[in-house]
Amino acid sequence: MQEPTNNELTPSKVISNQNPDTPAPLPPSSGASSTGLVSMVMGAINKAIELAKNPAGFMTSDKDTPATVGSIMMNYVSVLAAIPFFAILLGDLWYYSAFSHYAGARIVAVAFVGALLTAIAYVVAVYIIGYVVQTLAPSFGSTKDEVKSLKLAAYAYTPVFLISALSIIPPLSVLGIIGVLYGLYIFYIGLPIVMGTAKDKVVPYLVTTLVVALIIYIVIAVIIGIISAVVLGATYGFF
Numbered sequence: 001m002q003e004p005t006n007n008e009l010t011p012s013k014v015i016s017n018q019n020p021d022t023p024a025p026l027p028p029s030s031g032a033s034s035t036g037l038v039s040m041v042m043g044a045i046n047k048a049i050e051l052a053k054n055p056a057g058f059m060t061s062d063k064d065t066p067a068t069v070g071s072i073m074m075n076y077v078s079v080l081a082a083i084p085f086f087a088i089l090l091g092d093l094w095y096y097s098a099f100s101h102y103a104g105a106r107i108v109a110v111a112f113v114g115a116l117l118t119a120i121a122y123v124v125a126v127y128i129i130g131y132v133v134q135t136l137a138p139s140f141g142s143t144k145d146e147v148k149s150l151k152l153a154a155y156a157y158t159p160v161f162l163i164s165a166l167s168i169i170p171p172l173s174v175l176g177i178i179g180v181l182y183g184l185y186i187f188y189i190g191l192p193i194v195m196g197t198a199k200d201k202v203v204p205y206l207v208t209t210l211v212v213a214l215i216i217y218i219v220i221a222v223i224i225g226i227i228s229a230v231v232l233g234a235t236y237g238f239f
Contacts, residue, residue: 044079048158055186056193059155063148063194072150077126077157081119084164089115091168117228122161124220125213129153132213133195140205142195152194156187 051058092111097104130150137144163179166172188206191197197205 040075041079041082044076047076048080048162051155051158051186052162052182055155056189059152059186059190059193063151067147067151069146069150072147072154073123073127077123077154080158080161081123083161084122084167085115085119087115087165087167088118088173091170091173095170113228117224121221121224122157122164125217126150126153126157128216128220129156129209129213132209132216136205136208136212137195140197140201140208142191142197142201142205145195148194152187152190155190155194156183159183159186 047058047062051062089111092114093107096107096111127150130146130153133152134144134146134149136142137149159179159182160176161179163176164173166175184206187209188202191202191205192199195205
């Protein structure tokens, strides 16, 4: 009787090494990514609320927490920027529908563009302030640290993000000034905590940062305004 060759034995060996009861590997579940997104959003919101309730205590404990520019912008600033986006979008949709003569499609276009550009402007503002804080730090005897500078900017802008939720009722959007004032307070007490600024240099540092950031921001706002005008002009058939 002829013995089987090696080639004839190979299939049987492969089969014998497999456990027929072992389930096939499953593809990655979309639920895991959804859970991670929800966790990130809730984490950012909880941090924002904790900061607003106790800014000095929160900044003291969080300033040395490991982070990167990307993680701050994506996991915190961009998440909070969704608050003004959705609040302005929903508020303008019902407000324009009730009190304007615009057609439905135009209302959606105006509301969406306004909400999107506002959210983008907020994100850009945080980055600009962080950059200015970092650049000016040596001039005011403070720590020049990119991450800490951006953290301070994000801390200061947090009340602005949170109070922008009132924009869902457009007439209440004027109360956003409260968020701005509280943000300035957070910035003021945050300079010594986060940047190690001496008390006698806090006010000059704050004022100089605001002036420089405002100049840069105006330039960017003009560019965004031009883009907005072009988009809305096209929507209304002006172009």
